[in-house]
Amino acid sequence: MPxxxxxxxxxxxxxEAAVHPPAIRTEHLSKRYGSLLALDDLDLTVDAGEVFGFxxxxxxxxxxxxxxxxxxxxxxxxxxxxxxxxxxDVATAHQRLAYVPADVTLWPQLTxxxxxxxxxxxxxxxxxxxxxxxVDRFALDLSKPGRAYSTGNRQKVALIAAFATRxxxxxxxxxxxxxxxxMEREFRRAVNEARDTGSTVFLSSHQLAEVEAVCDRVxxxxxxxxxxxxxxxxLRRLHRTEVLVRFAGPVPELTGVAGIDGVQVDGAALRFxxxxxxxxxxxxxxxxDLTTLTMREPTLEEIFLDYYGEGSR
Amino acid sequence: xxxxxGGGAARAAVTRLALRQVxxxxxxxxxxxxGVTAVVVAGYESTAGTALDAxxxxxLAENPxxxxxxxxxxxxxxxxxxxxxxxxxxxxxxxxxxxxxxxxRVTRGEEESGRWDLLLAGRLTVPAVLGRHLAVLNAAxxxxxxxxxxxxxxxxxxxxxALRYAAGLVLVALFAVATALLTAQVMPTxxxxxxxxxxxxxxxxxxxxxxxxxxxxxxxxxxxxxGLLALVRxxxxxxxxxxxxxxxxxxxxxxxxxxxxGRRDVRAGLVAAPAGRPxxxxxxxxxxxxxxxxxxxxxxxxxxxxxxxxxxxGLLATSMTDFLSxxxxxxxxxxxxxxxxLGSVRGYTASLFVLLAVPVGVFAASRxxxxxxxxxxxxxxxxxxxxxxxxxxxxAETLATLGGVAVLVTVAATATWLGAYLVDAPxxxxxxxxxxxxxxxxxxLCLGAAILALGWLxxxxxxxxxxxxxxxxxxxxxxxxxxxPGWVPAISPFTHxxxxxxxxPAWPAWWIMVGIAVLAAALGRLGHRRRDLLG
Numbered sequence: 001m002p003x004x005x006x007x008x009x010x011x012x013x014x015x016e017a018a019v020h021p022p023a024i025r026t027e028h029l030s031k032r033y034g035s036l037l038a039l040d041d042l043d044l045t046v047d048a049g050e051v052f053g054f055x056x057x058x059x060x061x062x063x064x065x066x067x068x069x070x071x072x073x074x075x076x077x078x079x080x081x082x083x084x085x086x087x088x089d090v091a092t093a094h095q096r097l098a099y100v101p102a103d104v105t106l107w108p109q110l111t112x113x114x115x116x117x118x119x120x121x122x123x124x125x126x127x128x129x130x131x132x133x134x135v136d137r138f139a140l141d142l143s144k145p146g147r148a149y150s151t152g153n154r155q156k157v158a159l160i161a162a163f164a165t166r167x168x169x170x171x172x173x174x175x176x177x178x179x180x181x182x183m184e185r186e187f188r189r190a191v192n193e194a195r196d197t198g199s200t201v202f203l204s205s206h207q208l209a210e211v212e213a214v215c216d217r218v219x220x221x222x223x224x225x226x227x228x229x230x231x232x233x234x235l236r237r238l239h240r241t242e243v244l245v246r247f248a249g250p251v252p253e254l255t256g257v258a259g260i261d262g263v264q265v266d267g268a269a270l271r272f273x274x275x276x277x278x279x280x281x282x283x284x285x286x287x288x289d290l291t292t293l294t295m296r297e298p299t300l301e302e303i304f305l306d307y308y309g310e311g312s313r
Numbered sequence: 314x315x316x317x318x319g320g321g322a323a324r325a326a327v328t329r330l331a332l333r334q335v336x337x338x339x340x341x342x343x344x345x346x347x348g349v350t351a352v353v354v355a356g357y358e359s360t361a362g363t364a365l366d367a368x369x370x371x372x373l374a375e376n377p378x379x380x381x382x383x384x385x386x387x388x389x390x391x392x393x394x395x396x397x398x399x400x401x402x403x404x405x406x407x408x409x410x411x412x413x414x415x416x417x418r419v420t421r422g423e424e425e426s427g428r429w430d431l432l433l434a435g436r437l438t439v440p441a442v443l444g445r446h447l448a449v450l451n452a453a454x455x456x457x458x459x460x461x462x463x464x465x466x467x468x469x470x471x472x473x474x475a476l477r478y479a480a481g482l483v484l485v486a487l488f489a490v491a492t493a494l495l496t497a498q499v500m501p502t503x504x505x506x507x508x509x510x511x512x513x514x515x516x517x518x519x520x521x522x523x524x525x526x527x528x529x530x531x532x533x534x535x536x537x538x539x540g541l542l543a544l545v546r547x548x549x550x551x552x553x554x555x556x557x558x559x560x561x562x563x564x565x566x567x568x569x570x571x572x573x574x575g576r577r578d579v580r581a582g583l584v585a586a587p588a589g590r591p592x593x594x595x596x597x598x599x600x601x602x603x604x605x606x607x608x609x610x611x612x613x614x615x616x617x618x619x620x621x622x623x624x625x626x627g628l629l630a631t632s633m634t635d636f637l638s639x640x641x642x643x644x645x646x647x648x649x650x651x652x653x654x655l656g657s658v659r660g661y662t663a664s665l666f667v668l669l670a671v672p673v674g675v676f677a678a679s680r681x682x683x684x685x686x687x688x689x690x691x692x693x694x695x696x697x698x699x700x701x702x703x704x705x706x707x708x709a710e711t712l713a714t715l716g717g718v719a720v721l722v723t724v725a726a727t728a729t730w731l732g733a734y735l736v737d738a739p740x741x742x743x744x745x746x747x748x749x750x751x752x753x754x755x756x757x758l759c760l761g762a763a764i765l766a767l768g769w770l771x772x773x774x775x776x777x778x779x780x781x782x783x784x785x786x787x788x789x790x791x792x793x794x795x796x797x798p799g800w801v802p803a804i805s806p807f808t809h810x811x812x813x814x815x816x817x818p819a820w821p822a823w824w825i826m827v828g829i830a831v832l833a834a835a836l837g838r839l840g841h842r843r844r845d846l847l848g
Contacts, residue, residue: 070698073845094700101698105691107607108425108502113592115695121598122699143589147425147502158695 021084023048023169023200024069028078031064038064040224041078046202046217048083048168051195053211054204056221057308062204063102065221066173069202070099082169095124097169098162102177102204104154106146112157113142119161131164137186152178163190169200176207188214208300218300220307227307232300239303240273242296243281249289257284323437324445330432331449334419339453342411345787346404346482347460352791353400354468357392381526381629384539387549393470394548397478403790404461405482405542406518409489412454413510416493419446422503424580426690433579440574443494447567450490458483474548477556481542484559488538489514491567498573501582508614514538515618519625526629538562600696600706604713608680612717615676619669619721620728626665627732630658630740658738662729663748663812670752670807671782673721674759678778680714681763685774689847703842711764711834718756722749744814751813754826755781755806761830761837768840771847781806 024046031039039061046052056062067073069080071090080087083096106115116135120126135142138156149157155178162170170191176184184207191201191214205211211218212232220228230238240261246269254260254272258280264271274281274295285293298306380386384402388394420443423429432442462479466472489510496509517537524533524540534540535558544555577583596602684707687693696706726745733740763778770777785805792802802808809822 067845072694072697074843090697091700091702091705094698097698099695099698101691101694103691105694107692111590111592114594114597117592117594118597118603119695119699122600122603122696122701124700141589143591145586145590147586148588161695 020048021081022046023050023083024052024080024202025084026065026069026078026080029065029068029075029080030077031061031068031073032076037224039068042226044219044226044229046200048200049195049198050217051191051201051215052203053215053218054202054221055206055208055211055218055304060221061224062221063173064224066099066171066202066204069171070094070097096167097171098124098165098167099171100155100158100162100173100175102173104151104158106149106154106157108147109145111143111145112140112149112153115146115157116142116161116164120164123161124165124167126164127166128164130166131160134160134163134190137189138183150178152180152183155179156183159187159190163194166194166197167199169202170194171202173204174206175203176205176210184210208304212300220304222307235300235303236297238275239298239306240275241278241298243272243274244292244294244296245270245285246291247288248291252284252288254281254284257281260284320436323435324441327432327437327442327445328449331419331446335415335449335453338411338415339457342408342453343457343460346408346457347464349400349404349787349791350396350461350464351468352797354392354396354465354470356791356797357395381522381625384521384543385525385546387546388474391470391548392468393465393474393478396465396470397474397547400790401478401482401542402539403787405485405539406514408454408457408482408486409514409538410511412450412486412489413493413514414507415453416446416450416490417497417503417507417510419450420494421497421500421506421582425501425503427580429579438575439577439579440571443571443574447490447494447571451487454486454490455483458486471548473551477545477551477553478547480556481545481547481559484556484563485538485542488559488563488566491563491570495566495570495573497582498570498577499583501580501584501586504611505582505584508611512614512618515621519621522622522625526625526632600701600709601712603696604709605716607683608713608717611676611679612720615672615717615721616724619672620724623665623669623725623728624732626662627729627734627738627740628736630661630729630733630738631736657815658733658740659744659748660812660815662733662740662745663815666725666729666745666748667752667807667810667812668786669722669725669749670755670810671786673718673725673752673756674782675779676721677714677718677756677760678763678775678782680710680717681760681767681778682775684710685767685771685847688771691848694846694848697846704838707764707767707838707841711760714760718753718760722752722756725749747818748814751818751823752810754823754830755785755810757827757830758782758785758806758833761833764837765833765840766837768837768842768844771844 022045024044026042026044029039029042029044030037042065054062054065064073068075069082069087071087071093074088082093085093085096087093110118116131120128120131138160140153140156140160144153146154146157155175159172159175162172176187179187188210191203194201195214201214203211203215215232217229217231218235219226228235228238248268251265251268251270254263254270259274259276259278260272260281261275262271262273383398386394386398389398429442433439458479461482462475465475465478492513493506493510496513497503497506500506500509518539520533520537521540521543524531524537525543534544535555538559541555541559545552573583596606684693688697693706697703723746726742726749729749730740730742730745733745758781759778762781763774766774766777785807788802788805789807791797792805792808806826809819809826811817811819811823
């Protein structure tokens with residue numbers, strides 16, 4: 001009924017935004033370190049309940065963005081909000097988030113159990129039963145002092161502390177860089193559990209298979225600028241689909257057809273990449289005698305390389 | 314051929330790395346050593362010449378309490394001898410404590426942080442890398458000690474005495490560096506290594522003080538680096554044997570450290586850190602509690618050192634009053650020279666309570682410097698990511714530090730009172746407490762300066778934080794020993810401290826200093842809230 005009127009719908013959307021503000025919102029967020037513009041005019045909205053992948057090569061500004069979102073660094077220009085609260089107001093904003101840094105440093109003299117106790121007591125809350133379950137699942141020995149943990153185990157301590165908060169927003173900065181494949185599987189499980197309970201996950205990562213497996217949307221950062229925000233299927237549509245066609249008769253001439261690139265003829269087979277709508281290519285093929293037509297969508301890795309590697313040529 | 318050339322290049326690269334890490338503080342220490350020596354030797358005529366005649370100075374110096382504090386005096390009638398007596402102990406402590414802290418910082422500290430893993434993955438072994446650092450640190454203290462000798466020669470004092478004195482300073486510092494290198498092989502953490510090496514120096518200082526103050530225990534000085542330095546007696550006896558003993562001790566300790574370095578794993582000490590233990594969850598519930606918990610171990614060390622020193626001060630309290638009642642002529646002379654209250658137990662303890670501001674101020678600055686170190690290496694990141702404002706975290710650290718300061722000044726008062734009580738010296742506990750708590754403004758100035766630096770220039774927190782205590786104290790020493798314009802000593806907070814419990818407190822100056830400290834802290838908090846976090 002509220003949607004039956006245009007005015008009512010607008011009103012409804014407005015109150016919706018006030019009651020359920022986006023988990024993360026930035027406006028013209030910029031950060032300059034001396035002459036280096038680390039982050040340039042970032043406008044980004046991550047909705048509540050979303051699992052958002054944040055991609056970019058080393059030095060693209062991912063960690064800078066996260067430090068700004070957490071209020072660890074102050075923006076040169078622009079602003080960021082966490083669930084509608086200014087990111088600088090950490091005492092309020094951090095009531096609803098948990099964070100795993102890229103490089104976890106623990107207090108060397110505190111054991112894993114003591115660190116979890118400290119972070120649980122001073123944090124936004126902790127689900128003790130879930131924490132114990134995660135300790136079990138990640139196979140972490142809590143009796144060791146911080147200095148004795150390996151990189152992967154330090155990361156596990158931080159991940160367990162973060163997931164156990166059941167916070168509405170999890171900000172994870174390359175959280176699986178030191179984990180073995182078994183532990184990475186546990187990590188994906190934990191992310192899915194967080195999604196199922198309605199949490200938002202902001203995941204910065206180089207593990208593209210992982211991002212592909214767990215993320216709803218990805219943002220791609222290059223040299224401090226956001227170059228793309230899309231769902232993974234959308235990204236695929238925007239990018240080259242690899243097409244393999246086999247013919248019974250003569251191979252048609254495809255050069256110059258809109259969207260077709262990189263044509264390779266291999267006897268009676270034809271290989272090319274297709275970008276954008278497939279209509280012109282299909283029309284060009286329509287007259288030929290096709291035996292098979294295989295289309296393969298690009299992996300995220302290929303898309304990523306498109307942005308930063310061969311694709312930028 | 315290539316291998317030899319490559320090894321040489323690798324060693325040279327490590328030498329350069331060590332040099333980069335020590336050169337700036339080494340320059341500061343050398344400049345301070347040269348500067349203090351120059352000012353005191355240049356001011357000799359104006360102080361020793363006019364304030365008291367040499368015989369009176371010698372009489373004052375024969376007092377066991379003064380000997381305990383400044384060491385055994387000799388050749389006070391020469392500019393060189395006076396300078397050595399007035400500045401020798403202070404400079405030896407400065408050089409040796411800096412030597413310990415610099416050594417553990419560039420060796421165990423770098424190793425603990427994991428930065429040496431990369432270095433040691435190359436072709437150099439642990440002993441080789443340590444050897445390069447040892448060479449650079451040794452060169453640094455040689456330069457600092459030599460600076461004092463050169464100044465004394467330039468001032469026209471006999472070169473033989475200047476050479477013995479400079480050699481003594483250098484050897485004390487070399488012994489300190491070697492000791493720190495040894496503890497850095499034994500202990501798995503930088504804090505543990507620094508603490509153990511400083512404890513060795515502290516015991517050495519106590520042995521020197523007891524040996525100087527109590528004639529029957531004079532032999533104790535042969536067991537202490539500071540005692541051996543005093544036994545050289547530059548400008549009078551110019552003895553060589555104590556220097557040889559010091560050199561032998563430094564060599565022995567250094568050789569032991571190098572030998573042990575090859576027998577341990579990288580990042581581990583000979584004392585193994587426990588691999589696991591049941592959780593101890595005390596004081597982990599709040600950030601305030603956690604700040605107290607992190608402070609508890611260093612505070613225990615500082616309390617032990619300060620407590621031992623002031624217990625000794627209390628035990629020696631009667632020797633001063635006895636001496637003055639036996640020498641009424643001297644009491645008059647001392648009164649003319651401004652040492653009016655030195656003859657009473659209260660006057661004697663008051664002049665020593667003022668000194669307490671230096672270690673307690675350094676303690677306060679060190680807590681804030683540790684807070685910055687935890688921010689820089691990322692230990693604090695997980696707390697900054699909690700729903701806790703930066704102001705709240707800094708407040709917790711400040712309050713814990715203030716609590717530690719209260720403990721230290723109370724320990725000093727109680728230890729002095731206990732010592733005085735044991736020798737039947739008239740010093741009520743309330744008077745001792747009034748005296749030690751009275752130095753609080755200088756300590757608060759250190760804390761305020763450290764917070765100011767933490768907000769605006771975080772990497773300089775330690776240096777700026779200790780400035781009111783160490784800088785102020787050195788300025789006071791200079792002002793006592795040289796003819797400086799009136800406004801120079803006025804900068805030192807020590808100038809504005811009354812000698813409590815001998816005098817009544819100078820409250821206006823007291824509160825003004827507290828006010829400046831609070832203002833500095835408020836400005837620092839503002840900067841801390843606005844800046845980017847490090848690391």
